[in-house]
Amino acid sequence: MAILAVCGVKGGCGATTVAASLALLWQRQQRPVLAMDLCRQNMLRLHFGMAREEGDGWRGRLDAGADWMRAAWEVGNHHLMLVPHGRVGLDSGQAGPEDHWLREELALLETRAGQRTVLDLPAIGVAERRQGLNAASHALVALSAEPAVCALLDMTEAELAASGLRPERVLFVINQFNPLRRLDNDAEAMLREALGPRLAPLPIHRDEAVREAFASQQPLFDYAPESQAADDLRQLAAWLSVRLDAGGHVS
Numbered sequence: 001m002a003i004l005a006v007c008g009v010k011g012g013c014g015a016t017t018v019a020a021s022l023a024l025l026w027q028r029q030q031r032p033v034l035a036m037d038l039c040r041q042n043m044l045r046l047h048f049g050m051a052r053e054e055g056d057g058w059r060g061r062l063d064a065g066a067d068w069m070r071a072a073w074e075v076g077n078h079h080l081m082l083v084p085h086g087r088v089g090l091d092s093g094q095a096g097p098e099d100h101w102l103r104e105e106l107a108l109l110e111t112r113a114g115q116r117t118v119l120d121l122p123a124i125g126v127a128e129r130r131q132g133l134n135a136a137s138h139a140l141v142a143l144s145a146e147p148a149v150c151a152l153l154d155m156t157e158a159e160l161a162a163s164g165l166r167p168e169r170v171l172f173v174i175n176q177f178n179p180l181r182r183l184d185n186d187a188e189a190m191l192r193e194a195l196g197p198r199l200a201p202l203p204i205h206r207d208e209a210v211r212e213a214f215a216s217q218q219p220l221f222d223y224a225p226e227s228q229a230a231d232d233l234r235q236l237a238a239w240l241s242v243r244l245d246a247g248g249h250v251s
């Protein structure tokens with residue numbers, strides 16, 4: 001089973017938005033998807049219309065010694081299960097489960113044919129990020145087209161290599177791309193040179209429809225199905241599908 005960890009090279013690159021979009025697109029292709037939020041911000045669920053005041057999630061259940069999978073919600077139809085992180089107090093400890101907990105738990109779950117698991121990872125340095133990378137068969141790193149990201153790339157590559165992911169299973173996408181800005185174009189060219197075929201061929205454009213869809217609590221693909229970003233995300237989902245199904249042998 002493909003387990004895709006979606007993370008940003010830094011905060012705000014769009015990891016949560018991309019993770020939610022991929023889960024939704026694959027669900028709509030009738031593919032069984034498990035989407036799990038590993039971020040304390042507990043934002044992934046808001047992309048699926050979950051009520052803001054709902055605080056249930058895997059972390060609280062685990063801390064209470066209960067079955068964490070019971071925090072899973074069925075979204076839309078039986079193809080998508082969402083596991084929110086859940087609300088945790090600011091004073092609750094950072095310790096969390098040991099580093100390979102999630103990998104072992106996911107291996108124990110009953111999976112359906114063709115299932116994909118999408119993990120929404122927090123920023124570098126947070127324990128749950130390591131947890132997610134240790135469990136993943138593949139990673140997708142969201143980048144923004146700016147000089148700072150080019151500088152952060154080495155650190156991210158080293159982090160992912162340390163988690164045992166082979167380079168060909170670490171894929172990248174540029175998000176919030178604005179073709180009218182010269183620096184965005186320069187950064188894209190540099191990233192393409194550095195990453196070659198591991199970088200998705202098309203960036204996801206900066207598109208106001210993404211924020212509007214989130215604000216109106218609707219999937220982008222319903223709110224603005226013809227938008228540039230919706231199109232870019234559909235292309236990304238198709239590009240990734242080929243790579244996830246091949247298990248890392250496509251370049």
Ligand SMILES: Nc1ncnc2c1ncn2[C@@H]1O[C@H](COP(=O)(O)OP(=O)(O)O)[C@@H](O)[C@H]1O
Nearest residue numbers: 008011012013014015016017176205206207210
């Ligand atoms: N392609 C895009 N165009 C416009 N806004 C975007 C795009 N992708 C993400 N955003 C916005 O950027 C912000 C950060 O996105 P988010 O997915 O939460 O990032 P991360 O999880 O990496 O911190 C959100 O307000 C989101 O709506």
Ligand SMILES: [Mg+2]
Nearest residue numbers: 015016039043
């Ligand atoms: Mg996020």
